[in-house]
Amino acid sequence: MRTRTFLTAAVLAGAALFGVAGTAVADSPSPSPSGSAGAAGPTEAGTSFRTATPVKPGQKATAGASTGDYLYWVVPVDAGQRATMKAKVTLPEAARHGAATWQLDVYDGLRRRQACTYGAQTRAAAADAGSVELSCTLRTVRSWAEPWSNDPLPGGYYVRLTVTGLPQDDLGLPVRAAFEPVVTGAGGARAVDGKLAAPLVPGAAKLEPDGGWSSGRWHDRWVWTAVGGLLAALAGIAGYAVTRGAGRPSRVPPGA
Incomplete structure (x- = not known):
């Protein structure tokens, strides 16, 4: 008994x-997109790492440029989050001489190039195409990693958009670029012990997420x-x- x-x-x-x-x-953050999707963001882009334009997750940044320019944005991504960088280039209506290849590259706060888990990071646009869309989904950001590893860490992530191949006669034609970072939470299943002393954030950019950096908090x-x-x-x-x-x-x- x-x-x-x-x-x-x-x-x-x-x-x-x-x-x-x-x-x-249930009380922990759900894996839903951060910020208001498609919210109006900056209307220009930087031309180098040092002048990269800050963009918050969920904002949609736009910029006018010439074919051949390098366009840079920087986005805050915290531990336990997964970011998808999306870009769309509206191509000129003027007659073009051939196909153009566009590429989206992502670098972390140490300027290490990060691999995409999926997404069309490089795409070729035909001579008569009106636009081209690219995307890059990163691995889930970790709160801490070994010095020798290339794991993504909390901080600012640089996004560079440029054309990598096109006929010489098409250089300088006007284009319109739109960039939108979408950040989701992966939850405690992706958490690891330890944390960075400070996020890898470029000193010139104010990139702290809404509510501050959460590295090392309760999972x-x-x-x-x-x-x-x-x-x-x-x-x-x-x-x-x-x-x-x-x-x-x-x-x-x-x-x-």
Whole structure:
């Protein structure tokens, strides 16, 4: 009877713990796009790393340029987030002499080129195409990494848009570029122990996200780790109680 009572209490305690964990996860940021998608942003772009134009996640930046120019923007991306950089180039209506290849490159705060997990980072536009669209989805940003690794870290991410190949006669033709960074949260499953002393943010740009940098804050992974440990302890105690009760001789009434 005592064993049954104990097992019932253990099950109820486990259910209560799962309820607490579920609440904690529900209270954590959901993996939805940051900011207001398509919100008006800057109307110009920088021409180098040092003059890169800051853009917040969810903003849509635009810029007029000439074919052959380098266009630079810089976006804040925090730990546990995954960024997708999107760009669209509206090509000139004037007759062009051939296809043009456009490319979108992303660099972190240390100016290390970051690989795209998916997306069309390079695309060729035919001579009669009206526009070309590119995108690059980065790996989830980590709060900390070994010095030798190339893991993406919290801070500013530079985005460079340019044409990499076209007929010489088409250089200098006017184009219109639109850039939009979309940032989503990956959750505690992507969290790692440790954090940077400070995000990798270029000194000239004010890039702190809304609400500040969250590196090293509470992750829902910690909740589930604690819940798992407590449930394991309860299971161990329950198992001990069951085996201890099974090993006892049953009490025989006197005079039987």
